[in-house]
Amino acid sequence: MKSLSYIDVFTPRSLEEALELLDKHRGELAVLAGGTDLIIQLRKAQQKAPNLLNIYMLDELRYIKHDNEIIKIGALTDFATITESPIIQRHAPVLAEAAATIGSVQILNKASIGGNIVNASPAADSLPALYVLNATLTLRSKTGTRKVAIEQFYKGYKKLDLQSGELLTEVSFPAMKQNQIGMFFKHGLRQGDAISVVNGAILLEVLNGYVKDARIALGAVAPTVVRATESEKTLIGQRLSEDVILKAAQACLTSISPIDDVRGSAAYRKEMCVNYLYMTLWQMMRMVNL
Amino acid sequence: MHQGFISVLVTAERYRVVGKSVPKIDGGLKVVGAARYVDDVELPNMLYAKILRSRYPHARILRINTEKAWRVPGVRAVVTGYDVQLGRMGILQDHPPLKTGKVRSVRDEVAAVAAETVEAAEEAVEAIEVEYEPLEGVFDPEEAMKPDAPLVHEENRSNIVDLKMRFSTSDSTHLNQVFEKAAAVVSDRYQVHYNNASPLGTMGVVAHYNNLGELTMYTNTQAPFLYRHELGKILGISPSKIRVIQPEIGGAFGRGMDVYPLDPIAAALSMKTRRPVKLVFTREEELQYAPPRQPAIIYMRTAADREGRLLAREARVILDAGAYVSWGPFDGRVMMATTTGLYTVPEVLFEATVVYTNNPYTGTQRGAGNPQITFAIEQQMDALAEELGMDPVEFRIINANKPNTVTPQGLKITTCELRECLRRAAEEIGWRGRGMAGPNRGIGFAAFFHVGGGARVYRSDGCGTVLSVDDFGLVTVITGSTDLGTGSDTAIAQIVAEELGISLEKVRVVNDDASIRPWDVGTHASRATFVAGNSALLAAKKAREILAKAAAEELQTPPENLVFENNTVYDVTNPAKKIEFDKLVRRIHFRQGGSNIVVSVYYDPPTEMQDENWMGNLSAAYVFGAQAALVEVDPETKWVKVLKIVSVHDSGRILNPAAAEGQVHGGVAMGLSYTLYEELVLEQGRVVNAALTDYLLPTALETPVIKTVFVEKPDPAGPFGAKGLGETGCIPTPAAIANAVYDATGKRVKKLPIKPESL
Numbered sequence A: 001m002k003s004l005s006y007i008d009v010f011t012p013r014s015l016e017e018a019l020e021l022l023d024k025h026r027g028e029l030a031v032l033a034g035g036t037d038l039i040i041q042l043r044k045a046q047q048k049a050p051n052l053l054n055i056y057m058l059d060e061l062r063y064i065k066h067d068n069e070i071i072k073i074g075a076l077t078d079f080a081t082i083t084e085s086p087i088i089q090r091h092a093p094v095l096a097e098a099a100a101t102i103g104s105v106q107i108l109n110k111a112s113i114g115g116n117i118v119n120a121s122p123a124a125d126s127l128p129a130l131y132v133l134n135a136t137l138t139l140r141s142k143t144g145t146r147k148v149a150i151e152q153f154y155k156g157y158k159k160l161d162l163q164s165g166e167l168l169t170e171v172s173f174p175a176m177k178q179n180q181i182g183m184f185f186k187h188g189l190r191q192g193d194a195i196s197v198v199n200g201a202i203l204l205e206v207l208n209g210y211v212k213d214a215r216i217a218l219g220a221v222a223p224t225v226v227r228a229t230e231s232e233k234t235l236i237g238q239r240l241s242e243d244v245i246l247k248a249a250q251a252c253l254t255s256i257s258p259i260d261d262v263r264g265s266a267a268y269r270k271e272m273c274v275n276y277l278y279m280t281l282w283q284m285m286r287m288v289n290l
Numbered sequence B: 001m002h003q004g005f006i007s008v009l010v011t012a013e014r015y016r017v018v019g020k021s022v023p024k025i026d027g028g029l030k031v032v033g034a035a036r037y038v039d040d041v042e043l044p045n046m047l048y049a050k051i052l053r054s055r056y057p058h059a060r061i062l063r064i065n066t067e068k069a070w071r072v073p074g075v076r077a078v079v080t081g082y083d084v085q086l087g088r089m090g091i092l093q094d095h096p097p098l099k100t101g102k103v104r105s106v107r108d109e110v111a112a113v114a115a116e117t118v119e120a121a122e123e124a125v126e127a128i129e130v131e132y133e134p135l136e137g138v139f140d141p142e143e144a145m146k147p148d149a150p151l152v153h154e155e156n157r158s159n160i161v162d163l164k165m166r167f168s169t170s171d172s173t174h175l176n177q178v179f180e181k182a183a184a185v186v187s188d189r190y191q192v193h194y195n196n197a198s199p200l201g202t203m204g205v206v207a208h209y210n211n212l213g214e215l216t217m218y219t220n221t222q223a224p225f226l227y228r229h230e231l232g233k234i235l236g237i238s239p240s241k242i243r244v245i246q247p248e249i250g251g252a253f254g255r256g257m258d259v260y261p262l263d264p265i266a267a268a269l270s271m272k273t274r275r276p277v278k279l280v281f282t283r284e285e286e287l288q289y290a291p292p293r294q295p296a297i298i299y300m301r302t303a304a305d306r307e308g309r310l311l312a313r314e315a316r317v318i319l320d321a322g323a324y325v326s327w328g329p330f331d332g333r334v335m336m337a338t339t340t341g342l343y344t345v346p347e348v349l350f351e352a353t354v355v356y357t358n359n360p361y362t363g364t365q366r367g368a369g370n371p372q373i374t375f376a377i378e379q380q381m382d383a384l385a386e387e388l389g390m391d392p393v394e395f396r397i398i399n400a401n402k403p404n405t406v407t408p409q410g411l412k413i414t415t416c417e418l419r420e421c422l423r424r425a426a427e428e429i430g431w432r433g434r435g436m437a438g439p440n441r442g443i444g445f446a447a448f449f450h451v452g453g454g455a456r457v458y459r460s461d462g463c464g465t466v467l468s469v470d471d472f473g474l475v476t477v478i479t480g481s482t483d484l485g486t487g488s489d490t491a492i493a494q495i496v497a498e499e500l501g502i503s504l505e506k507v508r509v510v511n512d513d514a515s516i517r518p519w520d521v522g523t524h525a526s527r528a529t530f531v532a533g534n535s536a537l538l539a540a541k542k543a544r545e546i547l548a549k550a551a552a553e554e555l556q557t558p559p560e561n562l563v564f565e566n567n568t569v570y571d572v573t574n575p576a577k578k579i580e581f582d583k584l585v586r587r588i589h590f591r592q593g594g595s596n597i598v599v600s601v602y603y604d605p606p607t608e609m610q611d612e613n614w615m616g617n618l619s620a621a622y623v624f625g626a627q628a629a630l631v632e633v634d635p636e637t638k639w640v641k642v643l644k645i646v647s648v649h650d651s652g653r654i655l656n657p658a659a660a661e662g663q664v665h666g667g668v669a670m671g672l673s674y675t676l677y678e679e680l681v682l683e684q685g686r687v688v689n690a691a692l693t694d695y696l697l698p699t700a701l702e703t704p705v706i707k708t709v710f711v712e713k714p715d716p717a718g719p720f721g722a723k724g725l726g727e728t729g730c731i732p733t734p735a736a737i738a739n740a741v742y743d744a745t746g747k748r749v750k751k752l753p754i755k756p757e758s759l
């Protein structure tokens, strides 16, 4: 464990000031939100830690809004708030479900959605839900504002479309429609406070008993979260049946490329991915055909 | 038998303190965060130390250059094995605290630094330059036994440690004949893994050497007297110059049994600087460098006749000691006692082979080999019952040991309620037979056996007590015994309060400074309540004699009429004739020729050191019990969910039911997590999951409903009939869960941990 006592911490009082500082110290500051990823990484890192821009005080980045059928979440919003939010529970229950599985109570209270997105762990639990919700990220810098679709944001393992001087300020997505249902799944090695061995989210749009649109995103099985496009294709235009969902579940193997590590072998991850997709689709089939 | 049991409980009603659920006497301070642990010890002018470990699991040290470390601001001492003279450690004297010439594992200590801050010490340690010549390592004990394997200790010419633990009732030809003729035989290979004891308090020490040549050690050892003796030898100073102070211990579970390199290293740094030096592990260091539970490879076969009687059992165990021998390999002795003693088996052979590798050296941990060997024995019992078409509970009851049995190794079993424990376990879990637990569910059983009345592994198995009573009736019990957080101090206080008829608040237990306390061998083998309790009871009886003599004079009545109760002493024939306890003490003190009341006793249980043939009655009492596990295995994910554990214990009379239940709950959680979650994953001898992110401790969500049952048959040798309890909760859990998984899935798990992936 490294001492971090030598680093300087800038604590801006407004977003403007934060962007100002980021601009002035271009490339020299790391953004500190809840710190549940960053501080651990800095203490373990071999290199000297950078100075910090502590944005944790910026309450203007804590909000959940329902604005013209668009749900907007401020980047600093913590996962306890997201899970409990009536807006999220009603308009994006798949995200509420995913958020509830993040760490323990302490982590839920401290961890921000922005941190989860920018930390870019392939196993991050909010990401599959944000993928299937077609989320857009708002990135601001002193000179302007940029919007990036979440799928475009990740360029490879921990490689991001984020420039120095830019801050993630908001994540937004269309509210789910009446005929859309979504579910999240997570497989960890224990029940409490577990890191995902595989996770995923499914969003289906159903019209007259047929799947009109299907979006499936899987985590911890590739360098970034991936869409299971073959599985989606298998479902679109079909009525949900045992046969169809089994085929869809198996089709995910073409989209994933997991690795072996302490948490599980690649083969095990593949098997779990198929099984969980099947189990989750099975539950959704029951909901649809009710 | 049942009659006896009930009448005994009626007698128990008479007790006022013993047998009651009282809060732990050390609980209050811990709850409010005021208890002081080693890490809370802060002394003026204190320095902080860090250790440099080997970069390779096996290498020659060519050169160490500490120059750059000295240049880090705040550094006050840098030591290597080349510039301090330290003796070797360990029972086999095979372990130098600071390594020279060669390193044998990645935890090998190469140098250490003391500095004004932890961070400076850490920076300095990283600045030390060491040149190594890497050597081929050996990480599999079976590989290490081969003649051409790389040698961990060249001077031994073999990796097989000269520690044969072998017991047999007859020669192998005869044994083979028994197996050939038997109606049913099961034979298998089992493998159990490394895990970390994970107490809240990590390993640590504060060493303070002063200008008078006195060394004070603040430590969380479990055996302060042996520690003092060993440390003196290593440092080359007289143990009488070493003062050992134990602050509160944040759990130990066996990890505190030995002296480890950090102890002499901290002492050496303090001797160099004449300043207090603190060396406390971070959680990552604890996971990487604390001695883990002894892993084992177990080849076992068991034979039974058609009626379901056991005929023979053979166990050959391979114990990977790691690079040095600490307490871990001695788990073999416990494995042996359970192999020969859990059930009546006429013919047994047990053999343990201890092997050096370049893995972490092992320690002993709660149950000390018993969870490991019980995993094999109790799965074989399950498989044998099935092969014979018998009910697994019935089959165990047929073979269970009975009271007043002598085992083949000469263990004298006195009280033994194993059969009743098995019946209760079956009843409480709702056992209706194999495959009847419901879809994807299964029930499994396992019995256990352990020492519960001390264990003579040293020349003395004793514990001393000094008891004094002050003028206000406050009784101070200075015990040799160490409370690891289990509640043994509370049990001692209850015993003394009961015997002297005073309330629990009137008893104080003192045991933090080993230079004041009378001797004790250490807290291990579930012995504290039994041995220290008996010692305290003897002391209380002695004090009571003095008090009774004075009270008899005062109340003009024969001493045998006196009753000690409710902080008074009265005449049973005329309760109006009475005197308050504290007043009585003052009467003895404040008079011509008066005296104060201080008594001293030493209790050494009637146990025997085992001879070279592993014969001898190790303990003055033995404990038994059984667990039943109800599990559900998800067919898609193979996730094993433990729904319920029933844990039934014969530990004699339970002195403090709430505390006892707490011990069982903790034990079950530990056993369950050893079975399903916790594993130190090693690659080339290095722990690759040395952080709580991936070292999976159980959370409240992993802990199932635990039903605890005590079958209370007071043991004549125990204090108020109590036997040991501290370790047993975790012993049968792996086997019970494995048997339940078999019942649910038809799959036998022979390797721990049981991961969804392996099902």
Ligand SMILES: Cc1cc2nc3c(=O)[nH]c(=O)nc-3n(C[C@H](O)[C@H](O)[C@H](O)COP(=O)(O)OP(=O)(O)OC[C@H]3O[C@@H](n4cnc5c(N)ncnc54)[C@H](O)[C@@H]3O)c2cc1C
Binding pocket: A030, A031, A032, A033, A034, A035, A036, A037, A038, A039, A075, A076, A101, A102, A103, A104, A107, A110, A111, A112, A113, A114, A115, A116, A117, A118, A119, A123, A124, A125, A126, A166, A167, A168, A169, A193, A194, A195, A196
């Ligand atoms: C015990 C424990 C359990 C955990 N369990 C889970 C779990 O179950 N599931 C899961 O997904 N994660 C888990 N995590 C990881 C972590 O809590 C989450 O990823 C969390 O969302 C990170 O948010 P934070 O606010 O703490 O981010 P920080 O640690 O402050 O930052 C993380 C990264 O994002 C950057 N960053 C943060 N905010 C911004 C911003 N607005 N703009 C630009 N860059 C930014 C930082 O510079 C840093 O690189 C766990 C962590 C711990 C310690």
